[in-house]
Structures are given as C-alpha cells and as structure tokens.
Amino acid sequence: MRKRILNPVSMFIIGLVLGALSRIFDIYTQNLGNIFSQMAVWILFGTLISIYSHTKKNAMINIFPFCIGMLITYYAAAIISHGVYSKVFILGWTLFALASPAMAYFAWMTKEKGIFPKVIGVGIVAVSVLSSVILFDRLRVYDFVIDALLIYFLFFKKTER
Numbered sequence: 461m462r463k464r465i466l467n468p469v470s471m472f473i474i475g476l477v478l479g480a481l482s483r484i485f486d487i488y489t490q491n492l493g494n495i496f497s498q499m500a501v502w503i504l505f506g507t508l509i510s511i512y513s514h515t516k517k518n519a520m521i522n523i524f525p526f527c528i529g530m531l532i533t534y535y536a537a538a539i540i541s542h543g544v545y546s547k548v549f550i551l552g553w554t555l556f557a558l559a560s561p562a563m564a565y566f567a568w569m570t571k572e573k574g575i576f577p578k579v580i581g582v583g584i585v586a587v588s589v590l591s592s593v594i595l596f597d598r599l600r601v602y603d604f605v606i607d608a609l610l611i612y613f614l615f616f617k618k619t620e621r
C-alpha cells in the first residue's frame with residue numbers, strides 16, 4: 461500500500477489536490493485557510509512523506525513532485541479566483557519546493573540510530589516552531605498540535621525500513 465501512495469506520480473497528484481484544497485480553504489474557511497497557508501503543516505506533510513519513503517533517494521524523489529503539484533494548483537486557483545497573493549510568497553514557496561529534496565534526505569535520516577538523526581529531528585521541530593513565530597507572528601493552538609505530531613512521528617513512532 462505504501463508503494464502505491466509513495467511514488468512520484470501519486471505524490472504529484474496528492475500535491476495538486478492539496479494545493480487546490482488549500483486555496484479553497486483560504487477562500488471559504490478562515491481557520492483551515494490559516495492552517496494550510498502556514499509552513500508548519502507543510503513541514504509535517506513533508507516529514508511524513510520522507511520518513512515513510514523506503515530510501516533516502518525515494519524520499520527526495522517523492523517530495524519534489526508533491527511540493528510542485530501543490531504550488532501549481534494553489535497559485536493557479538489564486539489567479540483564477542483573483543485572490544490576493546504576492547510574488548514574494550510565490551518566490552518563497554518555490555525556493556521551499558526546490559530545497560525540498562535536500563530537506564527530505566535529512567528528514568529520512570531521522571529514523572536511523574545515533575545522535576545525528578536526533579539532532580536533525582530537533583532541528584525539524586525547531587524550524588516548524590520558528591516558522592510559526594517568525595513568519596506568522598506567534599504559535600497558535602494548531603501549531604502546538606502540528607508540532608506534537610512532528611515530535612511523535614520523529615521520535616516515538618517506529619517505522620519499518
């Protein structure tokens with residue numbers, strides 16, 4: 461089942477769907493729109509895709525089409541709906557997508573043994589927390605939920621490799 465979902469084609473399609481849903485949430489539901497417009501939830505999704513991929517290479521190959529798919533439909537829907545968006549955000553999210561394979565490589569390593577994988581895991585959680593504080597003013601209730609899920613999957617949940 462994992463192989464059927466965690467492949468580049470499926471990840472691209474899931475990214476397309478989540479990008480469109482994210483834009484719909486922005487338009488019709490303020491709370492979900494806020495959650496899916498922030499970086500923490502995408503860090504969680506990217507981390508899950510990475511740690512459940514079978515190899516580092518698969519993690520890198522799976523995450524990029526996911527991010528690109530999400531960006532394509534989100535900004536296409538923003539253009540079609542005459543939504544508010546800025547070139548700075550487009551550039552920022554594009555850079556995030558371009559860097560996602562390198563981030564997936566390290567996220568995959570968090571399930572390995574040793575101190576270095578734990579340091580990487582702490583770094584992922586720290587970036588999630590800091591992105592909420594620095595980019596979006598403060599931590600909200602859903603940030604605590606997202607970060608708790610990150611901690612659970614990075615440090616407590618076992619994965620089969």
